[in-house]
Amino acid sequence: xxxxxxxxxxxxxxxxxxxxxxxxxxxxxxxxxxxxxxxxxxxxxxxxxxxxxxxxxxxxxxxxxxxxxxxxxxxxxxxxxxxxxxxxxxxxxxxxxxxxxxxxxxxxxxxxxxxxxxxxxxxxxxxxxxxxxxxxxxxxxxxxxxxxxxxxxxxxxxxxxxxxxxxxxxxxxxxxxxxxxxxxxxxxxxxxxxxxxxxxxxxxxxxxxxxxxxxxxxxxxxxxxxxxxxxxxxxxxxxxxxxxxxxxxxxxxxxxxxxxxxxxxxxxxxxxxxxxxxxxxxxxxxxxxxxxxxxxxxxxxxxxxx
Numbered sequence: 001x002x003x004x005x006x007x008x009x010x011x012x013x014x015x016x017x018x019x020x021x022x023x024x025x026x027x028x029x030x031x032x033x034x035x036x037x038x039x040x041x042x043x044x045x046x047x048x049x050x051x052x053x054x055x056x057x058x059x060x061x062x063x064x065x066x067x068x069x070x071x072x073x074x075x076x077x078x079x080x081x082x083x084x085x086x087x088x089x090x091x092x093x094x095x096x097x098x099x100x101x102x103x104x105x106x107x108x109x110x111x112x113x114x115x116x117x118x119x120x121x122x123x124x125x126x127x128x129x130x131x132x133x134x135x136x137x138x139x140x141x142x143x144x145x146x147x148x149x150x151x152x153x154x155x156x157x158x159x160x161x162x163x164x165x166x167x168x169x170x171x172x173x174x175x176x177x178x179x180x181x182x183x184x185x186x187x188x189x190x191x192x193x194x195x196x197x198x199x200x201x202x203x204x205x206x207x208x209x210x211x212x213x214x215x216x217x218x219x220x221x222x223x224x225x226x227x228x229x230x231x232x233x234x235x236x237x238x239x240x241x242x243x244x245x246x247x248x249x250x251x252x253x254x255x256x257x258x259x260x261x262x263x264x265x266x267x268x269x270x271x272x273x274x275x276x277x278x279x280x281x282x283x284x285x286x287x288x289x290x291x292x293x294x295x296x297x298x299x300x301x302x303x304x305x306x
Contacts, residue, residue: 001078002157003300006293008078009085017092024087028058028169032176042184047177048191055169063162084161088168089152091285094120094144098278101137105130105275127256134273135251138281142243143236145285146207147171153292154203167203170196197235204235207288208242214287215246223268227252230265237267244268247284249277 032054039050062084070077097120104113113133118125120140125133151171155163174196177189212220223245224238231237231252244251248270254261271277 001074001081001300002160003293003297005078005081005085006153006156006296008082009089010091010289012082012086013090013092017096018086018090020093025172028054028172029176032173036177036188040185040188042187044187044190047188050188051173051192051195054173055166058169059162059165062165063160066161081156081161084164085152085156088164089149089156091145091149093148094141098137098141098144098282101133102275102278105134105278125257127259129256131272131274132255134275134278135253136255138243138247138249138273138278139240139251141278141281141285142211142239145288146204146239149289150207150210150292151200151203153296154206155199157296167199170199200235204238208238210288210291211239211242211246211284214291215243215284216248217246219248219269220245227265227267231267241267243281243284247277247280249273249280 035050035054039046066077066080066084069080097116100116101113101120104110104116108130110128110130110133113130114125114128117128117133117137117140121136125136128136152164152167155167157163159166170192173192174189177185178193180186180189208220208224212224220242223241227244228234228237228241231240240251244267247268250266250268250270250272252264252267254263256262
């Protein structure tokens with residue numbers, strides 16, 4: 001049932017994409033913002049309570065509804081799993097941004113490429129040159145594939161629909177609350193950020209390891225071991241270093257932004273990023289998905305026969 005649920009959700013998403021700004025995500029974002037306004041008094045304990053109110057209800061609904069439906073009919077339980085995965089997982093929640101940037105670069109239209117990337121990142125990239133646009137786009141694509149697909153897959157395989165709901169809601173909270181940098185908010189969001197760090201620890205390394213397996217293995221492992229720790233975010237560094245090595249492309253590196261040359265550590269080795277290597281990154285992600293689906297299929301068959 002796990003394999004069929006994942007396959008059906010991925011196929012459904014290709015037929016009818018659910019955008020990242022869909023109503024369910026916007027409603028949860030507003031709910032999280034409301035909890036932050038009500039509970040953020042600058043205390044760690046308040047952050048824990050707000051996190052629990054944000055995460056536990058959705059996870060409980062995912063688990064309880066599945067159990068009730070499965071008791072009525074395994075088919076109903078399967079349909080519920082597909083629905084939860086459709087809501088929490090999907091390439092096309094971000095791939096349109098990536099494709100738009102890539103197409104603009106192929107047409108040498110840097111104005112449009114900057115505009116599309118800026119909309120995706122929700123920040124100004126008006127000073128980026130073509131190489132910087134391609135570099136940052138590949139980084140965003142690798143990270144988004146993990147956040148929107150592979151991380152959710154891991155926890156769905158482990159905990160079912162509740163695991164998928166847990167990962168997605170925790171990821172959204174860590175991103176939304178973690179963006180605040182004032183002292184009060186740092187204490188308030190500390191639990192949400194730390195919980196997601198541990199929740200994402202194994203999935204991030206599974207994604208990075210899979211990039212190595214389906215790409216240039218030696219370079220991916222070398223970059224992972226020697227470069228990942230230089231990146232500001234640990235999980236992001238692991239994924240990007242391995243992905244860059246697997247692709248044979250240089251990521252990271254300084255970019256022109258806000259009137260200055262913004263320092264960023266170098267990741268990967270090999271060629272400079274361009275539209276062609278953006279396509280290579282798409283291939284890397286799809287090969288990783290095929291690998292994961294194959295492994296889930298084999299495990300499902302072994303479980304059924306055992």
